[in-house]
Amino acid sequence: MKHHFLDQYSNLRSPVHALDPRVKIITLFSFLFFVIFTPITQAPKFALYGALVFSTILISRIPLEFVLKRSLVIVPFVLLVAIGLPFLGSGDAAGSYNISIFRITHSALLIFLNVLVKSWLCVLSMIVLTATTPFPKLLNGFQRLKLxxxxxxxxxxxxxxxxxxxxxxxxxxxxxxxxxxxxxxxxxxxxxxxxxxxxxxxxxxxxxxxxxxxxxRGFNGEIKLTRELEFKRFDAFFFASFFSLLILILVVV
Amino acid sequence: MKAIEIKNLHYTYPDGTTALRGVNLDVERGGSICLIGPNGSGKSTLLLHLNGILQPQRGHVRVLGMNLRKKTKEVRSKVGLVFQNPDDQMFMPTVFEDVAFGPVNMGLSEWEVKRKVKKVLKAVGLERFENRSSHHLSYGEKKRVAIATVLSMEPEILVLDEPTLALDPWLKKEFMKLLKELKRTHTMVMAGHDLDLMKLCDRTYLFNDGKIVKEVGKKSELFK
Structure with a gap:
Protein backbone atom coordinates (compact mmCIF):
# COMPACT_ATOMS: atom_id res chain seq x y z
CA MET A 1 0.00 0.00 0.00
CA LYS A 2 1.20 3.51 -0.68
CA HIS A 3 1.27 6.04 2.11
CA HIS A 4 1.46 9.70 1.53
CA PHE A 5 2.09 11.48 4.75
CA LEU A 6 5.71 11.82 3.76
CA ASP A 7 6.80 12.76 0.27
CA GLN A 8 3.33 13.61 -0.97
CA TYR A 9 4.41 16.65 -2.94
CA SER A 10 8.15 16.23 -2.83
CA ASN A 11 8.41 15.06 -6.42
CA LEU A 12 6.77 18.04 -8.05
CA ARG A 13 8.87 20.17 -10.35
CA SER A 14 9.57 23.69 -9.22
CA PRO A 15 12.58 25.91 -8.58
CA VAL A 16 12.18 25.27 -4.84
CA HIS A 17 12.16 21.50 -5.34
CA ALA A 18 15.26 21.69 -7.47
CA LEU A 19 17.32 23.40 -4.79
CA ASP A 20 20.15 21.61 -3.08
CA PRO A 21 18.79 20.32 0.26
CA ARG A 22 21.74 21.84 2.09
CA VAL A 23 20.81 25.26 0.77
CA LYS A 24 17.22 24.75 1.83
CA ILE A 25 18.23 23.69 5.32
CA ILE A 26 20.59 26.61 5.82
CA THR A 27 18.04 29.05 4.42
CA LEU A 28 15.42 27.64 6.75
CA PHE A 29 17.62 27.98 9.79
CA SER A 30 18.61 31.54 8.98
CA PHE A 31 14.94 32.37 8.50
CA LEU A 32 14.09 30.81 11.87
CA PHE A 33 16.88 32.79 13.45
CA PHE A 34 15.59 36.08 12.06
CA VAL A 35 12.00 35.34 13.03
CA ILE A 36 12.81 34.29 16.56
CA PHE A 37 15.03 37.27 17.33
CA THR A 38 12.71 39.95 15.97
CA PRO A 39 10.78 41.67 18.78
CA ILE A 40 7.07 40.95 18.46
CA THR A 41 6.20 44.66 18.60
CA GLN A 42 7.55 45.20 15.08
CA ALA A 43 4.49 43.97 13.25
CA PRO A 44 5.45 45.07 9.69
CA LYS A 45 8.52 42.88 9.80
CA PHE A 46 6.41 39.86 10.59
CA ALA A 47 4.06 40.69 7.75
CA LEU A 48 7.04 40.68 5.41
CA TYR A 49 8.39 37.42 6.82
CA GLY A 50 4.97 35.94 6.18
CA ALA A 51 4.99 37.31 2.64
CA LEU A 52 8.38 35.70 2.10
CA VAL A 53 7.15 32.29 3.23
CA PHE A 54 3.95 32.47 1.24
CA SER A 55 5.70 33.51 -1.94
CA THR A 56 8.03 30.52 -1.50
CA ILE A 57 4.98 28.29 -1.13
CA LEU A 58 3.48 29.76 -4.30
CA ILE A 59 6.68 29.22 -6.27
CA SER A 60 6.93 25.64 -5.01
CA ARG A 61 3.41 24.87 -6.32
CA ILE A 62 2.45 23.00 -3.19
CA PRO A 63 -1.27 23.46 -2.55
CA LEU A 64 -1.75 26.23 -0.01
CA GLU A 65 -4.53 24.26 1.62
CA PHE A 66 -2.15 21.39 2.37
CA VAL A 67 0.40 23.69 4.00
CA LEU A 68 -2.21 25.49 6.09
CA LYS A 69 -3.75 22.23 7.25
CA ARG A 70 -0.40 20.86 8.28
CA SER A 71 0.46 24.06 10.11
CA LEU A 72 -2.41 23.33 12.49
CA VAL A 73 -0.01 21.09 14.42
CA ILE A 74 0.97 24.11 16.48
CA VAL A 75 -2.56 24.54 17.84
CA PRO A 76 -2.12 22.30 20.93
CA PHE A 77 1.08 24.06 21.91
CA VAL A 78 -0.40 27.50 21.46
CA LEU A 79 -3.45 26.50 23.50
CA LEU A 80 -1.17 25.28 26.24
CA VAL A 81 0.44 28.70 26.36
CA ALA A 82 -2.95 30.41 26.23
CA ILE A 83 -4.09 28.56 29.36
CA GLY A 84 -1.29 30.12 31.31
CA LEU A 85 -1.94 33.63 30.07
CA PRO A 86 -4.15 34.95 32.89
CA PHE A 87 -1.39 34.11 35.34
CA LEU A 88 1.33 35.71 33.32
CA GLY A 89 2.73 39.16 33.35
CA SER A 90 1.94 42.22 35.31
CA GLY A 91 1.08 45.74 34.28
CA ASP A 92 -1.96 47.35 32.71
CA ALA A 93 -5.02 45.23 32.35
CA ALA A 94 -6.11 44.93 28.75
CA GLY A 95 -9.50 46.46 29.35
CA SER A 96 -12.31 44.36 28.02
CA TYR A 97 -10.25 41.18 27.80
CA ASN A 98 -10.79 40.48 31.44
CA ILE A 99 -12.51 37.20 32.15
CA SER A 100 -14.18 37.12 35.57
CA ILE A 101 -11.45 37.10 38.20
CA PHE A 102 -8.59 36.66 35.73
CA ARG A 103 -6.83 39.76 34.61
CA ILE A 104 -5.32 39.58 31.19
CA THR A 105 -2.59 42.13 30.79
CA HIS A 106 -1.05 43.73 27.73
CA SER A 107 2.25 42.04 28.35
CA ALA A 108 0.57 38.65 28.65
CA LEU A 109 -1.19 39.22 25.34
CA LEU A 110 2.09 40.14 23.76
CA ILE A 111 3.61 36.91 25.01
CA PHE A 112 0.71 35.02 23.50
CA LEU A 113 1.04 36.82 20.20
CA ASN A 114 4.77 36.21 20.28
CA VAL A 115 4.29 32.45 20.61
CA LEU A 116 1.48 32.30 18.09
CA VAL A 117 3.06 34.30 15.28
CA LYS A 118 6.58 33.02 15.62
CA SER A 119 5.68 29.36 15.95
CA TRP A 120 3.30 29.58 13.04
CA LEU A 121 5.89 31.19 10.77
CA CYS A 122 8.49 28.64 11.85
CA VAL A 123 6.20 25.70 11.25
CA LEU A 124 5.14 27.06 7.87
CA SER A 125 8.74 27.37 6.75
CA MET A 126 9.59 23.90 8.00
CA ILE A 127 6.64 22.49 6.10
CA VAL A 128 7.94 24.13 2.95
CA LEU A 129 11.30 22.44 3.49
CA THR A 130 9.94 18.98 4.19
CA ALA A 131 7.23 19.08 1.54
CA THR A 132 9.57 20.13 -1.25
CA THR A 133 12.38 17.69 -0.46
CA PRO A 134 12.16 13.91 -0.80
CA PHE A 135 13.00 12.41 2.57
CA PRO A 136 16.19 10.60 1.49
CA LYS A 137 17.50 13.86 0.00
CA LEU A 138 16.67 15.73 3.17
CA LEU A 139 18.68 13.19 5.15
CA ASN A 140 21.45 13.55 2.65
CA GLY A 141 21.49 17.30 3.21
CA PHE A 142 21.66 16.90 6.97
CA GLN A 143 24.37 14.32 6.60
CA ARG A 144 26.49 16.63 4.48
CA LEU A 145 25.92 19.33 7.05
CA LYS A 146 27.53 17.01 9.60
CA LEU A 147 24.54 16.00 11.66
CA ARG A 217 27.12 -7.34 4.07
CA GLY A 218 30.18 -6.31 5.98
CA PHE A 219 28.72 -3.93 8.55
CA ASN A 220 31.01 -3.71 11.56
CA GLY A 221 29.45 -0.97 13.61
CA GLU A 222 30.77 1.92 11.60
CA ILE A 223 28.19 3.68 9.49
CA LYS A 224 29.28 4.74 6.05
CA LEU A 225 26.84 6.47 3.79
CA THR A 226 27.27 7.64 0.28
CA ARG A 227 25.00 10.17 -1.20
CA GLU A 228 25.88 12.76 -3.70
CA LEU A 229 24.70 16.30 -4.02
CA GLU A 230 25.68 19.01 -6.40
CA PHE A 231 25.73 22.64 -5.57
CA LYS A 232 24.44 24.65 -8.54
CA ARG A 233 24.69 28.30 -9.39
CA PHE A 234 20.97 28.70 -8.80
CA ASP A 235 21.41 27.44 -5.23
CA ALA A 236 23.89 30.21 -4.51
CA PHE A 237 21.60 32.74 -6.16
CA PHE A 238 18.60 31.58 -4.14
CA PHE A 239 20.40 31.67 -0.84
CA ALA A 240 21.99 35.05 -1.53
CA SER A 241 18.71 36.67 -2.52
CA PHE A 242 16.73 35.12 0.32
CA PHE A 243 19.31 36.15 2.86
CA SER A 244 19.59 39.69 1.55
CA LEU A 245 15.81 40.01 1.71
CA LEU A 246 15.96 39.00 5.35
CA ILE A 247 18.67 41.58 6.03
CA LEU A 248 16.68 44.16 4.16
CA ILE A 249 13.63 43.50 6.31
CA LEU A 250 15.77 43.73 9.42
CA VAL A 251 17.44 46.99 8.49
CA VAL A 252 14.94 48.98 6.44
CA VAL A 253 11.54 48.21 7.93
CA MET B 1 39.55 -26.84 -2.76
CA LYS B 2 35.86 -27.16 -2.06
CA ALA B 3 33.50 -24.21 -1.97
CA ILE B 4 31.86 -25.39 1.22
CA GLU B 5 32.88 -28.13 3.60
CA ILE B 6 30.73 -28.91 6.60
CA LYS B 7 31.64 -31.68 9.03
CA ASN B 8 29.44 -32.93 11.84
CA LEU B 9 27.87 -29.53 12.52
CA HIS B 10 25.71 -29.12 15.62
CA TYR B 11 23.82 -26.07 16.76
CA THR B 12 21.47 -25.44 19.65
CA TYR B 13 19.76 -22.08 20.12
CA PRO B 14 20.00 -20.32 23.50
CA ASP B 15 16.38 -21.26 24.25
CA GLY B 16 17.30 -24.95 24.05
CA THR B 17 15.92 -25.74 20.60
CA THR B 18 18.35 -28.00 18.80
CA ALA B 19 18.38 -26.96 15.17
CA LEU B 20 21.28 -28.93 13.72
CA ARG B 21 22.30 -32.44 14.74
CA GLY B 22 25.38 -33.42 12.83
CA VAL B 23 25.25 -32.02 9.31
CA ASN B 24 27.82 -33.18 6.76
CA LEU B 25 27.87 -31.43 3.42
CA ASP B 26 30.35 -30.73 0.63
CA VAL B 27 29.73 -28.35 -2.22
CA GLU B 28 32.11 -28.20 -5.17
CA ARG B 29 33.15 -24.85 -6.61
CA GLY B 30 30.72 -23.86 -9.32
CA GLY B 31 28.26 -26.47 -8.15
CA SER B 32 24.73 -25.90 -7.05
CA ILE B 33 22.82 -27.69 -4.38
CA CYS B 34 19.35 -27.55 -3.03
CA LEU B 35 18.18 -28.42 0.47
CA ILE B 36 14.59 -29.52 0.51
CA GLY B 37 12.89 -29.94 3.83
CA PRO B 38 9.85 -29.08 5.90
CA ASN B 39 9.42 -25.85 7.86
CA GLY B 40 11.45 -25.74 11.03
CA SER B 41 13.85 -28.50 9.99
CA GLY B 42 16.91 -26.28 10.49
CA LYS B 43 17.65 -25.24 6.92
CA SER B 44 17.83 -21.54 7.70
CA THR B 45 20.07 -22.20 10.69
CA LEU B 46 22.44 -24.08 8.45
CA LEU B 47 22.49 -21.22 5.94
CA LEU B 48 23.35 -18.72 8.68
CA HIS B 49 26.48 -20.75 9.34
CA LEU B 50 27.70 -20.34 5.79
CA ASN B 51 28.85 -16.76 6.28
CA GLY B 52 29.62 -16.82 9.95
CA ILE B 53 26.52 -15.14 11.33
CA LEU B 54 26.27 -18.23 13.50
CA GLN B 55 29.45 -19.95 14.60
CA PRO B 56 29.59 -23.74 14.86
CA GLN B 57 29.14 -25.05 18.38
CA ARG B 58 30.47 -28.44 17.42
CA GLY B 59 31.98 -29.65 14.16
CA HIS B 60 33.44 -27.27 11.63
CA VAL B 61 32.61 -25.21 8.56
CA ARG B 62 35.15 -24.24 5.94
CA VAL B 63 34.30 -21.88 3.11
CA LEU B 64 36.69 -21.76 0.14
CA GLY B 65 39.25 -23.39 2.41
CA MET B 66 38.94 -20.63 5.00
CA ASN B 67 38.09 -21.25 8.61
CA LEU B 68 34.96 -19.32 9.49
CA ARG B 69 36.05 -18.42 12.95
CA LYS B 70 39.30 -16.81 11.90
CA LYS B 71 38.37 -15.16 8.63
CA THR B 72 34.83 -13.98 9.15
CA LYS B 73 35.28 -10.76 7.19
CA GLU B 74 36.74 -12.46 4.12
CA VAL B 75 34.08 -15.13 4.21
CA ARG B 76 31.32 -12.55 4.35
CA SER B 77 32.59 -10.85 1.25
CA LYS B 78 32.72 -14.20 -0.57
CA VAL B 79 29.34 -15.54 0.52
CA GLY B 80 26.22 -13.62 -0.38
CA LEU B 81 23.27 -14.46 1.83
CA VAL B 82 19.81 -13.63 0.50
CA PHE B 83 17.10 -13.74 3.15
CA GLN B 84 13.60 -15.04 2.89
CA ASN B 85 11.86 -11.73 3.36
CA PRO B 86 13.20 -8.91 1.18
CA ASP B 87 12.03 -6.36 3.74
CA ASP B 88 14.64 -7.73 6.11
CA GLN B 89 17.30 -7.48 3.47
CA MET B 90 16.62 -3.92 2.42
CA PHE B 91 17.03 -1.39 5.15
CA MET B 92 18.09 1.81 3.42
CA PRO B 93 15.72 4.49 2.10
CA THR B 94 16.55 4.13 -1.59
CA VAL B 95 17.48 1.25 -3.85
CA PHE B 96 20.84 2.82 -4.63
CA GLU B 97 21.88 3.10 -1.01
CA ASP B 98 20.78 -0.43 -0.30
CA VAL B 99 22.71 -1.96 -3.17
CA ALA B 100 25.68 0.26 -2.34
CA PHE B 101 25.71 -0.73 1.35
CA GLY B 102 27.96 -3.77 0.90
CA PRO B 103 30.51 -2.19 -1.45
CA VAL B 104 30.69 0.94 0.73
CA ASN B 105 31.45 -1.22 3.76
CA MET B 106 34.14 -2.94 1.75
CA GLY B 107 35.74 0.46 1.37
CA LEU B 108 35.40 0.90 -2.39
CA SER B 109 35.67 4.35 -3.92
CA GLU B 110 32.55 6.32 -4.73
CA TRP B 111 33.07 5.91 -8.44
CA GLU B 112 33.49 2.16 -8.18
CA VAL B 113 30.42 1.84 -5.97
CA LYS B 114 28.33 3.67 -8.53
CA ARG B 115 29.57 1.52 -11.36
CA LYS B 116 28.84 -1.65 -9.41
CA VAL B 117 25.34 -0.62 -8.46
CA LYS B 118 24.55 0.14 -12.06
CA LYS B 119 25.94 -3.15 -13.29
CA VAL B 120 24.18 -5.24 -10.68
CA LEU B 121 20.80 -3.58 -11.15
CA LYS B 122 21.09 -4.29 -14.83
CA ALA B 123 21.89 -7.93 -14.09
CA VAL B 124 18.68 -8.38 -12.11
CA GLY B 125 16.63 -6.52 -14.70
CA LEU B 126 16.01 -3.33 -12.77
CA GLU B 127 17.83 -0.67 -14.71
CA ARG B 128 17.32 2.93 -13.58
CA PHE B 129 15.77 1.91 -10.26
CA GLU B 130 18.53 3.68 -8.31
CA ASN B 131 16.50 6.51 -6.91
CA ARG B 132 13.33 4.61 -6.15
CA SER B 133 12.21 4.40 -2.54
CA SER B 134 12.45 0.86 -1.26
CA HIS B 135 8.94 0.86 0.16
CA HIS B 136 7.40 1.81 -3.17
CA LEU B 137 8.57 -1.36 -4.92
CA SER B 138 6.37 -4.32 -5.74
CA TYR B 139 7.11 -7.66 -4.09
CA GLY B 140 8.76 -9.09 -7.19
CA GLU B 141 10.94 -6.00 -7.54
CA LYS B 142 11.91 -6.21 -3.89
CA LYS B 143 12.99 -9.82 -4.38
CA ARG B 144 15.22 -8.73 -7.25
CA VAL B 145 16.70 -5.82 -5.34
CA ALA B 146 17.39 -8.19 -2.42
CA ILE B 147 19.53 -10.29 -4.75
CA ALA B 148 21.17 -7.17 -6.16
CA THR B 149 22.19 -6.02 -2.69
CA VAL B 150 24.17 -9.21 -2.34
CA LEU B 151 25.50 -9.40 -5.90
CA SER B 152 27.07 -5.96 -5.53
CA MET B 153 29.61 -7.51 -3.16
CA GLU B 154 30.66 -9.84 -5.97
CA PRO B 155 30.36 -13.02 -3.95
CA GLU B 156 31.59 -16.34 -5.22
CA ILE B 157 28.91 -18.27 -3.40
CA LEU B 158 25.25 -17.32 -3.38
CA VAL B 159 23.10 -18.62 -0.55
CA LEU B 160 19.35 -18.23 -0.94
CA ASP B 161 16.75 -18.95 1.69
CA GLU B 162 13.34 -19.80 0.21
CA PRO B 163 14.01 -17.86 -3.01
CA THR B 164 10.62 -18.52 -4.58
CA LEU B 165 8.46 -18.10 -1.50
CA ALA B 166 5.27 -16.10 -2.02
CA LEU B 167 5.88 -15.46 -5.72
CA ASP B 168 3.00 -15.99 -8.11
CA PRO B 169 3.59 -18.51 -10.96
CA TRP B 170 4.46 -15.79 -13.48
CA LEU B 171 6.88 -13.98 -11.23
CA LYS B 172 8.32 -17.30 -10.16
CA LYS B 173 9.04 -18.26 -13.75
CA GLU B 174 10.86 -14.97 -14.30
CA PHE B 175 12.70 -15.36 -11.05
CA MET B 176 13.80 -18.92 -11.82
CA LYS B 177 15.20 -17.62 -15.07
CA LEU B 178 17.27 -15.10 -13.14
CA LEU B 179 18.50 -17.79 -10.75
CA LYS B 180 19.46 -19.98 -13.69
CA GLU B 181 21.45 -17.10 -15.12
CA LEU B 182 23.22 -16.53 -11.80
CA LYS B 183 23.98 -20.23 -11.48
CA ARG B 184 26.34 -20.01 -14.44
CA THR B 185 28.65 -17.64 -12.58
CA HIS B 186 28.18 -18.57 -8.94
CA THR B 187 28.29 -21.52 -6.61
CA MET B 188 24.76 -21.76 -5.29
CA VAL B 189 23.13 -23.11 -2.18
CA MET B 190 19.37 -22.91 -1.95
CA ALA B 191 17.00 -24.01 0.74
CA GLY B 192 13.27 -24.30 0.60
CA HIS B 193 10.29 -26.53 0.19
CA ASP B 194 9.52 -25.59 -3.38
CA LEU B 195 10.22 -28.77 -5.33
CA ASP B 196 10.74 -26.80 -8.53
CA LEU B 197 14.04 -25.61 -7.11
CA MET B 198 15.34 -29.13 -7.74
CA LYS B 199 15.33 -28.43 -11.47
CA LEU B 200 17.89 -25.67 -11.00
CA CYS B 201 20.42 -27.62 -9.00
CA ASP B 202 23.01 -30.30 -9.64
CA ARG B 203 22.24 -32.06 -6.39
CA THR B 204 19.30 -32.10 -4.04
CA TYR B 205 19.35 -33.19 -0.44
CA LEU B 206 16.42 -33.99 1.76
CA PHE B 207 16.81 -32.15 5.04
CA ASN B 208 14.85 -33.13 8.11
CA ASP B 209 15.15 -32.74 11.85
CA GLY B 210 18.52 -31.00 11.75
CA LYS B 211 20.24 -33.49 9.46
CA ILE B 212 20.67 -34.33 5.83
CA VAL B 213 18.61 -37.46 5.40
CA LYS B 214 19.57 -38.48 1.88
CA GLU B 215 20.38 -37.27 -1.59
CA VAL B 216 17.43 -37.35 -3.94
CA GLY B 217 17.44 -37.48 -7.69
CA LYS B 218 13.79 -37.22 -8.58
CA LYS B 219 10.77 -35.67 -6.97
CA SER B 220 9.15 -39.06 -6.58
CA GLU B 221 12.01 -40.29 -4.39
CA LEU B 222 11.17 -37.64 -1.83
CA PHE B 223 7.97 -39.26 -0.78
CA LYS B 224 9.15 -42.84 -0.41
Missing amino acids: PKIFIMILSFMYRFIFIFIDEFGRMHRARDARAPSLGRIQHIKIVGCMIGTLFVRSYERGERVYTAMRS
Missing part, protein backbone atom coordinates in the same frame (compact mmCIF):
# COMPACT_ATOMS: atom_id res chain seq x y z
CA PRO A 148 25.78 12.99 13.71
CA LYS A 149 25.60 9.82 11.62
CA ILE A 150 23.71 7.94 14.27
CA PHE A 151 20.76 10.33 13.93
CA ILE A 152 20.82 10.02 10.17
CA MET A 153 20.84 6.24 10.47
CA ILE A 154 17.94 6.22 12.92
CA LEU A 155 15.91 8.53 10.72
CA SER A 156 16.64 6.52 7.61
CA PHE A 157 15.56 3.29 9.34
CA MET A 158 12.44 5.06 10.47
CA TYR A 159 11.70 6.13 6.93
CA ARG A 160 12.32 2.65 5.59
CA PHE A 161 10.26 0.73 8.11
CA ILE A 162 7.47 3.01 9.27
CA PHE A 163 5.35 2.11 6.27
CA ILE A 164 5.88 -1.58 6.89
CA PHE A 165 4.74 -1.14 10.48
CA ILE A 166 1.69 0.78 9.38
CA ASP A 167 0.79 -2.00 6.96
CA GLU A 168 1.38 -4.60 9.63
CA PHE A 169 -0.83 -2.76 12.08
CA GLY A 170 -3.47 -2.41 9.38
CA ARG A 171 -3.43 -6.16 8.80
CA MET A 172 -3.73 -6.92 12.50
CA HIS A 173 -6.58 -4.45 12.72
CA ARG A 174 -8.38 -6.16 9.89
CA ALA A 175 -7.80 -9.60 11.40
CA ARG A 176 -9.33 -8.36 14.63
CA ASP A 177 -12.34 -6.84 12.91
CA ALA A 178 -12.85 -10.04 10.98
CA ARG A 179 -13.05 -12.15 14.10
CA ALA A 180 -14.56 -9.71 16.57
CA PRO A 181 -16.78 -7.25 14.76
CA SER A 182 -18.55 -5.72 17.76
CA LEU A 183 -16.62 -5.08 20.91
CA GLY A 184 -17.14 -2.86 23.90
CA ARG A 185 -14.80 0.03 24.45
CA ILE A 186 -12.89 -1.58 27.31
CA GLN A 187 -12.33 -4.82 25.38
CA HIS A 188 -11.31 -2.74 22.41
CA ILE A 189 -8.65 -0.92 24.40
CA LYS A 190 -7.40 -4.22 25.81
CA ILE A 191 -6.99 -5.67 22.35
CA VAL A 192 -5.23 -2.60 21.01
CA GLY A 193 -2.83 -2.96 23.93
CA CYS A 194 -2.09 -6.54 22.91
CA MET A 195 -1.65 -5.48 19.31
CA ILE A 196 0.89 -2.86 20.27
CA GLY A 197 2.74 -5.48 22.28
CA THR A 198 2.76 -7.90 19.38
CA LEU A 199 3.91 -5.18 17.04
CA PHE A 200 6.75 -4.36 19.40
CA VAL A 201 7.90 -7.98 19.57
CA ARG A 202 7.65 -8.35 15.81
CA SER A 203 9.64 -5.22 15.17
CA TYR A 204 12.22 -6.33 17.69
CA GLU A 205 12.60 -9.60 15.81
CA ARG A 206 12.72 -7.77 12.52
CA GLY A 207 15.45 -5.60 13.97
CA GLU A 208 17.46 -8.73 14.70
CA ARG A 209 17.00 -10.01 11.15
CA VAL A 210 17.90 -6.66 9.64
CA TYR A 211 21.02 -6.53 11.77
CA THR A 212 21.94 -10.01 10.55
CA ALA A 213 21.50 -8.79 6.98
CA MET A 214 23.70 -5.79 7.71
CA ARG A 215 26.43 -7.92 9.22
CA SER A 216 26.30 -10.28 6.25
